[in-house]
Amino acid sequence: MRHMRIFLAGDSSVTSRPQSMAPMVGWGQVLQMFIRYAEVINAARAGSSSRSFKERGRLDWILENIAPGDLLLVSFGLIDMKPGDGRFTEPFGDYQWFLRQYVHGARDRGAHPVFVTSHERRVFDDHGNMRRPLGLYPTAMRELAMSLNVPFLDLNAWSVDWWRRAGAQGTKELFLYLEAGEHPNYPDGIADNTHLRAHGALECARFVARRLRAQALLTPEYFRNLDEPIPESAVEFLDDHVFEQLTKERVGGRTAAQESGTLR
Template sequence: MRPMLGALLVAMAAGPLALATPADAGGPHRPPHRITVFVAGDSTAATWPADTIPKAGWGQALPVFLDEHRADVDNRALSGASSKSFVEAGLLDAILAAIRPGDYLLISFGHNDEKTDERHTDPYTTFQDYLSRYIDGARAHGAHPVLVTPVERRRFNAEGHATPSHGDYPAAMLALGASRRVPVIDLTALSMALWDRAGVEGTKRYFLYADPATNPNFPDGVADNTHFQAHGAIEVARLVASRLQIRRLVPPGLVRGLHRDVPDTALIWPATIPVPA
């Protein structure tokens, strides 16, 4: 078993998850001085349950880089979602029912918009159209939309350099941000640079890799080049948080601890994921 796995299983009971369910997100009971950072996205950002430890999404890890006394993270990212299917499932409406003036909405899609099934969107037409719904909805409620391009997969060329896999979707999001005057965190470029520095073997520390019989949640082993283990989720969340701070997209001091080492045990895995509204 991975040495840290036992500690991770204990850690999940250490405190409440920084993830609000539809029943307790928003409404008159939220203290007026607190900021909520909502995350709308797919499986790479989603919060994963305890029976998938150490699998984690960057939205699940984001709370470790925010001042817990001033901000909450309400991670609504859903595995398998595209910008289109998230809207069609009513999940954007659920966020807009909870979001308040001064809150933030991080919008990150692309992985499943690329699929050729009913979730598909075209980069420069329907993808931008759906993303505009998130932007308009957040602004209508006095909240701050922030576009986040899709995190890059673990893919390398013959020379050992990280290579892109998202086609025109990141560029389409950047173009939309420029035209709508919405800040964009280019997580595609940031993550690809990180993977390039880590290298072919080094990136296995970030992605969900385990040998057979080393993890009870993945007894047959796993080699996943899209999703993260806790370390990877933390480091991708660090990239997102660093840009929120560097570009002054959030109030001073809201982002913290960017330069500290964060153990895997800092993450919380709930027993189950709340059923989306």
């Protein structure tokens, strides 16, 4: 069996977290728990939009290392929607243009791009109704996937259904909600409506793995634990120095010195 790799390009919902940010977990951090015989290389970085990930050389690094037959999972939207800081993209404009660069770059190297919509934020109104701040980005990704014949994994729609069923209170157990003193990394507590804890991230990763199998993007022997519970204690976090090193190194065509102090 050929040793293959699954590269991940995405934002903070995907990235692997260092120990200093535990118990915050990205779904890419735990995808390997559902995959065997293939290496998951999580190049996602917090604060990245489809634009900034490419402009800062992170897509270049992936394309310098990806090989024929590898997969490239692309998941952006949470940062693309933020205006005013050079990372914003219009859903049916720059967003689709940048996503095309990921598709063409992977295919030019014999690799296979896959689109994964971002999971939705946790936003409820005063009446308990869930809002969808990601708006048109998942729709724009779906449209582009159809036009370019790219496999499409709709994590956004799946997450919306789960968040609604869990409700405003139940979703606090999935997202990074901590009381003061509950965790040493967040001594004052935190109420984060974007980032997940282990259980939420594990189930998002399980969804991604199941869709990869259902769409025959990998053959069945590549999957494990799809129907098995995984304890939150099994989640591993990067040492902080390793996290910093990978952040600086995974920038194609640039030196770490050029990028130091500018990466998120």
